[in-house]
Amino acid sequence: MGIRVLKAGMLTTVQDLGRTGYQSQGFSVAGVMDKRSFKIANLLLDNPENEAVLEFTLIGPTLQFTSETIIAITGGDFQPTINGKPAPMYTAIYMYRGDTLRFGSARTGSRGYIAFSSYLDIPVVMGSRCTNLKSGIGGFKGRKLQDEDYIGFRIKRRYLPFFLSRTLELDEFDQQEEEIRVIMGPQEGQFSKQGVKTFLSEAYTVTNEFDRMGCRLEGPFIAPKDSSDIISDGIAFGSIQVPSHGKPIILLADRQTTGGYAKIATVASVDIPKVVQRKTDHKLTFKAISVEEAQKLYLEEEKGLTEMRNQIHRPCKEVLECRLVAKRVAKLLNG
Missing domain, CATH: 2.40.100.10 (Cyclophilin-like)
Known part of the structure; x- marks a missing residue:
């Protein structure tokens, strides 16, 4: 139950927000390069904000799924395909057992992210699942992914509330x-x-x-x-x-x-x-x-992420109708 790495890409690693509290001992924080794309990927799947993802650079990986799960792809546009057909970005995508997700080279941006609803089965080392390449700790065996690596999932999670509404219209990283x-x-x-x-x-x-x-x-x-x-x-x-x-x-x-x-x-x-x-x-x-301006910009970005979360969680009419029907059927069955 997980993903098999058919092709690893140029530099694909497991990352989260980083390993804090150890710089005094010489360990860098590491973690994702683009925190915004990382947060949006997890937001789309109702994952914990710091759930580990795959980060890839310039040339993306090719992954085969050995079980069903839901994914979200964010960051630069690496022209993703599923079983040879174009795959959407900034969208929750249901993946079936045997599906192959393939990325090419970056059309825009230089780094991409994949989040998984079933959570990557990566051990926590010093409070984080991120890969520190220089120290060789964390992530998958402390290194970048290689062809034929296999990463399992920690849980079976194949359902998201309001699944039909989980798409964000974003056009990122197109400027030179x-x-x-x-x-x-x-x-x-x-x-x-x-x-x-x-x-x-x-x-x-x-x-x-x-x-x-x-x-x-x-x-x-x-x-x-x-x-x-x-x-x-x-x-x-x-x-x-x-x-x-x-x-x-x-x-x-x-x-x-x-x-x-x-x-x-x-x-x-x-x-x-x-x-x-x-x-x-x-x-x-x-x-x-100024510092004050930077703080204001940070608060505005956090507000924007909250608005995205609200947009995603806004119930679809179809979902609400299905729930109302289900409640009526349950009421009839229970007399």
Whole structure:
């Protein structure tokens, strides 16, 4: 009862929101790169918010189902098919035993997600099911998936309330140039006024040095006052380091826990999906906002997710009619 990996794709791993509380011991948080797509996938299936999913990069996997379940596909458009026919995204899809789900290369975005109503049978390690590739812990044997791997399901769950209404109309990650909102600091003062001006006014290009650890950008030199070296301190998801070569590096899910280069800014959490869904040669520009503005944007995003949940849970007329008939039949049978 589960899924067989016929083809693993370029980089397919088990991920959730990450392994928190262990950075002081040198373990990165890891977890999904695009938290918004991850949350929507689980939302579509009434899963717990932190239920583990499969995350895949640039080229998706091919999976065969050995039992029935319901799935949701979110993130970039990897042109999914089920038994050779196009499969919808942002929709709850019933999968039958023997069905084959196949993904191609990313048409838009660069990372995709699959959630499962039956929950992946992955052990919890240090409070999380996510894969930490550098430490080799968590997920499926601490590594990316390989051809012929098999992952079971933890439960039998093949029914969702209001199943007919579980579709969201979203068009994500189609832009080749994005404005990324950032909170300046914590070491903004390490850079010259001209360096800060360059960072906020010039476009930067995503290079092929882009993985789960970070995204290296190419573009105009960001000048420090003297040196960009600092005493190592903690690194957040979205921290933007500028080493001595003057080119920014955005640190992501598998980032190191501490670093010795000055951080000119940190990406607002709501814009991290825009970063992690970029491809090589895509452009990024940066706009400074306040902490209060970033908090407001976060609350608006949470409100949007709640509205999606309400939209999905809104009863369909057909479902309500079926329930009314069922109640009347039950009442008659019980006298």
